[in-house]
Amino acid sequence: MPITEILPRAIAIPPMLRPDGAGAAVRARNLGRSFAGNRVLADLDLEVRPGEFLSIVGKSGCGKSTLLRLIAGLDQPSSGSIGVDGLPADRAGDRLRIMFQEPRLLPWATIAGNVAVGLRRGPDPEAVAEALASVQLADKADFWPAQLSGGQRQRAALARALVSHPGLLLLDEPLGALDALTRLTMQNLIRDMHDRAGFTAVLVTHDVAEAVALSDRIIVLGQGGILKETAILRVGPTRRGSPELAAIEAEILDAIFAA
Numbered sequence: 001m002p003i004t005e006i007l008p009r010a011i012a013i014p015p016m017l018r019p020d021g022a023g024a025a026v027r028a029r030n031l032g033r034s035f036a037g038n039r040v041l042a043d044l045d046l047e048v049r050p051g052e053f054l055s056i057v058g059k060s061g062c063g064k065s066t067l068l069r070l071i072a073g074l075d076q077p078s079s080g081s082i083g084v085d086g087l088p089a090d091r092a093g094d095r096l097r098i099m100f101q102e103p104r105l106l107p108w109a110t111i112a113g114n115v116a117v118g119l120r121r122g123p124d125p126e127a128v129a130e131a132l133a134s135v136q137l138a139d140k141a142d143f144w145p146a147q148l149s150g151g152q153r154q155r156a157a158l159a160r161a162l163v164s165h166p167g168l169l170l171l172d173e174p175l176g177a178l179d180a181l182t183r184l185t186m187q188n189l190i191r192d193m194h195d196r197a198g199f200t201a202v203l204v205t206h207d208v209a210e211a212v213a214l215s216d217r218i219i220v221l222g223q224g225g226i227l228k229e230t231a232i233l234r235v236g237p238t239r240r241g242s243p244e245l246a247a248i249e250a251e252i253l254d255a256i257f258a259a
């Protein structure tokens, strides 16, 4: 059995983070984005179903982060439209949260204080405690960010992102700075949280194996828009190293390098 199949799954997670509603839906129509005449995205059509886990992969510079920023409403399209649950992305702020490669914690606030930043409706110590427990950081509530490891800081960032029960979690290479083992544990944690809470997830990653391990669907982005789309039927917990998943990974890598 490959070592990756026998790695512990994210340690027992308390049943928490019941969603306010179902996951949010994302819809892009003829989406385009240019920077000073340089066209990065053109005529892109994309739909993400409520509760789906979608990954976006592709060569460096193909526009993955640009697409994620447009979904988040952090950037405006040059043409076409993008919406979350039917709302223009820049008005859907309450329904979504985004995680980056760096945890972006406030150094002057405790871990509990940092998680509370993610709340939508005023103080809620119970929700903060629940979110910290869900990422196995209950015992670090009163620590400062500088007292945590890199993986623990990213878990705190995940708790901050999920404490408000968003319908949509956007992940921009959130595990890119972690060591390989911590990365695998975090992947399992993110997928477990997704399965329990029912939010929609859109992940940008350079790691095709990560995309295959986590996603229900993967799109390969390139100059011509979406170059390839692969659905992965999952049954049961995250599995790695199976011949089926290895074949999917190889196909996706081929599509990326052929671009």
Ligand SMILES: Nc1ncnc2c1ncn2[C@@H]1O[C@H](COP(=O)(O)OP(=O)(O)OP(=O)(O)O)[C@@H](O)[C@H]1O
Pocket: 035, 040, 058, 059, 060, 061, 062, 063, 064, 065, 066, 067, 206
């Ligand atoms: N604000 C901006 N101003 C000008 N050009 C930009 C801006 N944001 C992105 N670009 C350009 O758009 C292109 C796509 O960038 P983007 O960050 O979306 O790529 P990416 O696929 O996420 O790359 P990587 O995998 O290296 O992170 C790049 O050529 C980049 O220089």
